[in-house]
Amino acid sequence: MVAGSDRDLAVRFACSGTTHADGEVLVPAAPLAETLRMLDSELVRLVVEGSRLAVRVEGARFALPLLDRELRREPPSPPQVSEVDGALLATALRTVAGTAAKDDPLPVFTGVRIQADHENLRLTASDRYRMAVARLPVRRAERPLDVLVPAGLLTEAARHAQGVLGLHGDGSRFGLSWAGGAVTTAVLDAGFLSADAIPSDAVDTEVEISADALAAAVRRVGVYSEDRRILTLEVGDAHVRLASSLQDTGEAEETLKANVCGGRTSPSFQAKYLLEALAPFSGGDVRLAIQPGMRACVLRSAEAKEVELTYYLMPMLPR
Amino acid sequence: MVAGSDRDLAVRFACSGTTHADGEVLVPAAPLAETLRMLDSELVRLVVEGSRLAVRVEGARFALPLLDRELRREPPSPPQVSEVDGALLATALRTVAGTAAKDDPLPVFTGVRIQADHENLRLTASDRYRMAVARLPVRRAERPLDVLVPAGLLTEAARHAQGVLGLHGDGSRFGLSWAGGAVTTAVLDAGFLSADAIPSDAVDTEVEISADALAAAVRRVGVYSEDRRILTLEVGDAHVRLASSLQDTGEAEETLKANVCGGRTSPSFQAKYLLEALAPFSGGDVRLAIQPGMRACVLRSAEAKEVELTYYLMPMLPR
Numbered sequence: 311m312v313a314g315s316d317r318d319l320a321v322r323f324a325c326s327g328t329t330h331a332d333g334e335v336l337v338p339a340a341p342l343a344e345t346l347r348m349l350d351s352e353l354v355r356l357v358v359e360g361s362r363l364a365v366r367v368e369g370a371r372f373a374l375p376l377l378d379r380e381l382r383r384e385p386p387s388p389p390q391v392s393e394v395d396g397a398l399l400a401t402a403l404r405t406v407a408g409t410a411a412k413d414d415p416l417p418v419f420t421g422v423r424i425q426a427d428h429e430n431l432r433l434t435a436s437d438r439y440r441m442a443v444a445r446l447p448v449r450r451a452e453r454p455l456d457v458l459v460p461a462g463l464l465t466e467a468a469r470h471a472q473g474v475l476g477l478h479g480d481g482s483r484f485g486l487s488w489a490g491g492a493v494t495t496a497v498l499d500a501g502f503l504s505a506d507a508i509p510s511d512a513v514d515t516e517v518e519i520s521a522d523a524l525a526a527a528v529r530r531v532g533v534y535s536e537d538r539r540i541l542t543l544e545v546g547d548a549h550v551r552l553a554s555s556l557q558d559t560g561e562a563e564e565t566l567k568a569n570v571c572g573g574r575t576s577p578s579f580q581a582k583y584l585l586e587a588l589a590p591f592s593g594g595d596v597r598l599a600i601q602p603g604m605r606a607c608v609l610r611s612a613e614a615k616e617v618e619l620t621y622y623l624m625p626m627l628p629r
Numbered sequence: 630m631v632a633g634s635d636r637d638l639a640v641r642f643a644c645s646g647t648t649h650a651d652g653e654v655l656v657p658a659a660p661l662a663e664t665l666r667m668l669d670s671e672l673v674r675l676v677v678e679g680s681r682l683a684v685r686v687e688g689a690r691f692a693l694p695l696l697d698r699e700l701r702r703e704p705p706s707p708p709q710v711s712e713v714d715g716a717l718l719a720t721a722l723r724t725v726a727g728t729a730a731k732d733d734p735l736p737v738f739t740g741v742r743i744q745a746d747h748e749n750l751r752l753t754a755s756d757r758y759r760m761a762v763a764r765l766p767v768r769r770a771e772r773p774l775d776v777l778v779p780a781g782l783l784t785e786a787a788r789h790a791q792g793v794l795g796l797h798g799d800g801s802r803f804g805l806s807w808a809g810g811a812v813t814t815a816v817l818d819a820g821f822l823s824a825d826a827i828p829s830d831a832v833d834t835e836v837e838i839s840a841d842a843l844a845a846a847v848r849r850v851g852v853y854s855e856d857r858r859i860l861t862l863e864v865g866d867a868h869v870r871l872a873s874s875l876q877d878t879g880e881a882e883e884t885l886k887a888n889v890c891g892g893r894t895s896p897s898f899q900a901k902y903l904l905e906a907l908a909p910f911s912g913g914d915v916r917l918a919i920q921p922g923m924r925a926c927v928l929r930s931a932e933a934k935e936v937e938l939t940y941y942l943m944p945m946l947p948r
Contacts, residue, residue, distance in 0.1 A: 341852050341878045348849045362879065370849070370883035530667045530689070533660055559660045560681065564689035 314339050315384045317496075319463065323470075324490040327356075336382050337363045337374040345372045387487070387494050388480040392426050392451035396475045396488065400468040402433050402444035402617045405590040409621075410461035411437035417498040422464055424484065426455040426477060434503050435461060440583060441622040442590075443505045448477070455479045457497040467493045508606050508622050515545055515600040518569040518612050521591035527552050527564040528588075532581040534562040540626050542578040545570055545600070575600045577607055578628040587623045633658050634703045636815075638782065642789075643809040655701050656682045656693040664691045706806070706813050707799040711745050711770035715794045715807065719787040721752050721763035721936045724909040728940075729780035730756035736817040741783055743803065745774040745796060753822050754780060759902060760941040761909075762824045767796070774798045776816040786812045827925050827941050834864055834919040837888040837931050840910035846871050846883040847907075851900040853881040861897040861947050864889055864919070894919045896926055897947040906942045 313322035335358060345365055346354065355366040362373040403422070411419040414437065423434040428451040433444045457479055471488040478485035478494070485494035532538045535554040544551040550568045555561035577600050579587075587609055588596060595612035609621040632641035654677060664684055665673065674685040681692040722741070730738040733756065742753040747770040752763045776798055790807040797804035797813070804813035851857045854873040863870040869887045874880035896919050898906075906928055907915060914931035928940040 338878060344852045345849055345881070348845065348852075350845055369885060370846070370881070372849070372853070372879065372881040374879040375877065526667065526669060527689070530664055530691070533663045533667075534691070558657060558694065560657075560691065560693040562664070562689070562691045566688065 313384065315382060319496075320384050320387075320492075320494045322492050333358065334379065335363050336377040336379045338377065341372075342374055385483065385494070387485050387492060388478045388483045389453075390476045390478050390487070391453040391455045392431075392477050393449040393474050394431055394446065394477055395449075396468070396471045396473055398446045398617055399431075399471075399475060402431075402446050402619070403464055403468050405619055405621070406433040406435045406442045406444050407461040407465045409437060409440060409442035409586075410435040412462075417460075418458065418501045418503050420461055421458040421498045421501070421503075422461045423458050423501050423503045424455060424477075426451060428454075431477070434501075434505060436503060436622075439624060440587060441503075441505060441508065443620045443622075445618040445620075446616065449474070453479075455484075457484045458499060458501045458503065459484050459495060459497060463493070463495055505620065505622060510599070510601070510606065510608055510622075512601040512603075512605055513599040513608070514573040514602060515575040516571040517543070517545055517550060517598045517600065518595050519550060519566060519598070521588045521594060521596040523566055524550070524596070525585055525588040525592070527566055528581050528584055531562045531564055534559050535581065538581055540578050540628065541581050541584070542576055542628050543598075544576045545574045573602075575602045577625040579607070579623065580626055583623060587621050590619055590621065632703065634701060638815075639703050639706075639811075639813045641811050652677065653698065654682050655696040655698045657696065660691075661693055704802070704813070706804050706811060707797045707802045708772075709795045709797050709806070710772040710774045711750075711796050712768040712793050713750055713765065713796055714768075715787070715790045715792055717765045717936055718750075718790075718794060721750075721765050721938070722783055722787050724938055724940070725752040725754045725761045725763050726780040726784045728756060728759060728761035728905075729754035731781075736779075737777065737820045737822050739780055740777040740817045740820070740822075741780045742777050742820050742822045743774060743796075745770060747773075750796070753820075753824060755822060755941075758943060759906060760822075760824060760827065762939045762941075764937040764939075765935065768793070772798075774803075776803045777818060777820050777822065778803050778814060778816055782812070782814055824939065824941060829918070829920065829925065829927055829941075831920040831922075831924055832918040832927070833892040833921060834894040835890040836862070836864055836869060836917045836919065837914050838869060838885060838917070840907045840913060840915040842885055843869070843915070844904055844907040844911070846885055847900050847903055850881045850883055853878050854900065857900055859897050859945050859947065860900050860903070861895055862917075863895045864893045892921075894921045896944040898926075898942065899945055902942060906940050909938055909940065 311322060311324050349367055351367045357364045361376050363376060365372040407422055410422060414420050419437050425432040426448055430445050431448045435442055467486050471486055473488060476487040483494055484497045528541060531552040531554050534556045535541055536556055541552055549565050551565045553563040591611055597610050597612045599608040606622040606624055630641060630643050668686055670686045676683045680695050682695060684691040726741055729741060733739050738756050744751040745767055749764050750767045754761055786805050790805055792807055795806040802813055803816045847860060850871040850873050853875045854860055855875055860871055867889060868884050870884045872882040910930055916929050916931045918927040923944060925941040925943055
């Protein structure tokens with residue numbers, strides 16, 4: 311078992327080995343991790359030699375100083391509240407954690423709000439300009455959960471976790487556990503981060519279109535827009551048209567087949583943000599629920615999915 | 630045929646197409662290139678429509694303004710001086726062009742000196758801290774060549790060129806030509822850039838060792854050196870030893886088998902530069918010719934190769 315922790319974070323992993331003597335030592339994490347990562351041999355020998363932990367392979371010895379084990383005091387893991395399928399959680403986090411800001415002075419924009427009730431897990435993140443919400447089923451729900459967890463940590467944990475994951479939580483800590491590993495972190499201020507705050511009752515136009523075809527057209531026509539910024543989705547009877555022109559560069563227009571319902575409200579978007587909003591729907595059709603004025607456009611998959619994703623994208627004033 | 634040029638550089642490529650009317654137009658390069666790159670369809674239609682060149686695929690039209698053809702005056706290509714195998718040139722450039730500085734106020738350190746005589750092509754580059762020299766055979770040599778060419782351009786040209794390449798040159802321009810394409814560039818000030826300026830007559834120690842095994846050991850032991858900087862190659866009777874220690878991190882030592890001839894001169898190197906010097910010899914044994922004091926270490930492949938590479942690496946004062 312390898313375990314490490316700092317003030318906010320604790321991680322433990324099991325790994326198999328042949329032990330000749332039981333024991334526990336504390337060594338500096340970074341040189342141990344780097345040395346092990348760079349060794350070519352499959353097996354290493356770990357030997358406590360005086361005040362050193364020696365990592366030995368043929369022809370080489372790396373010796374790390376033993377630290378005072380009292381220095382490490384791992385806080386207790388919070389109780390399990392429910393279980394979730396690891397693959398579904400990873401799918402949901404790819405979009406939701408990716409929508410959180412990478413760097414923001416306000417933790418609410420770098421975190422993912424995790425809410426669990428007896429049936430569903432809901433993940434919400436926003437960088438103020440767009441918001442992603444994913445809903446997926448939970449198992450064995452015992453208690454509700456509502457915490458804000460750093461997005462980067464969740465992404466990293468989901469990469470290592472496999473199979474069924476335990477969700478753990480109390481008022482001040484959140485954890486994920488799986489066969490052979492666990493990660494526990496302090497939670498951030500739980501949030502007012504909620505899609506309920508985004509008005510979505512004025513939808514008058516619905517467009518269903520291939521996410522990949524629309525993204526490809528946005529990329530191409532965007533070359534002909536000033537600073538590659540704002541493009542208008544011109545909604546027609548059974549198509550969507552993108553057009554742009556730019557002095558010295560020329561003009562571009564593309565017309566794409568689409569299923570259109572309701573009105574012909576034609577929103578404008580930052581090309582970059584529209585592309586990011588379309589990315590999670592790649593490989594299928596996306597349904598855009600469009601509201602007039604400066605109200606959010608709501609993107610959902612046209613097909614039912616086990617991870618139900620809702621993406622809120624703010625329009626821009628047209629150029 | 631697609632051709633483009635600016636003040637220093639001219640490029641032309643043939644590409645096959647079905648033409649309904651012959652003609653030649655000049656359009657802005659960047660939007661044309663980007664639009665074509667991002668189109669999904671294999672075929673596009675190019676149509677001159679009034680003052681526009683329209684690029685058409687189903688459902689889309691991109692129109693580029695026609696420019697005054699007088700604006701483009703391509704300088705004549707310099708005469709061919711000899712021929713070289715494209716694959717050998719690409720192999721040589723991988724190391725030599727990579728050794729030139731990416732960015733330096735002095736062009737001599739961002740260029741590759743190309744010297745051809747009746748038998749060989751010699752490529753030389755240096756970023757002041759190390760120098761790489763590659764020698765490869767030429768064919769049909771008619772005239773000698775000695776020019777300094779921007780390293781980045783050579784790398785890019787070698788990526789597109791195939792088969793036998795023509796080498797072109799006169800006092801002020803250098804060119805590469807191949808079936809279906811050519812690139813011509815103004816040459817930089819030809820250089821005093823020469824391995825002859827590096828003293829290499831005091832070699833007293835020769836070491837032959839697996840380049841990959843040495844590189845892997847340098848990476849691992851480097852973790853235990855201050856700022857990952859300087860490592861000493863301790864040359865023994867039939868081995869090389871690397872050792873390092875660092876407070877708080879611990880100690881590392883590795884011993885590698887090696888063929889050693891001559892003395893036991895044990896040079897010290899910047900770990901990063903030693904790794905870069907070993908990289909081109911990956912997959913085989915490298916021979917290090919070591920000189921005492923602050924004289925260059927000369928690296929060559931232990932096996933004969935069609936591209937004969939010599940790499941000069943400056944040692945550091947040991948820590």
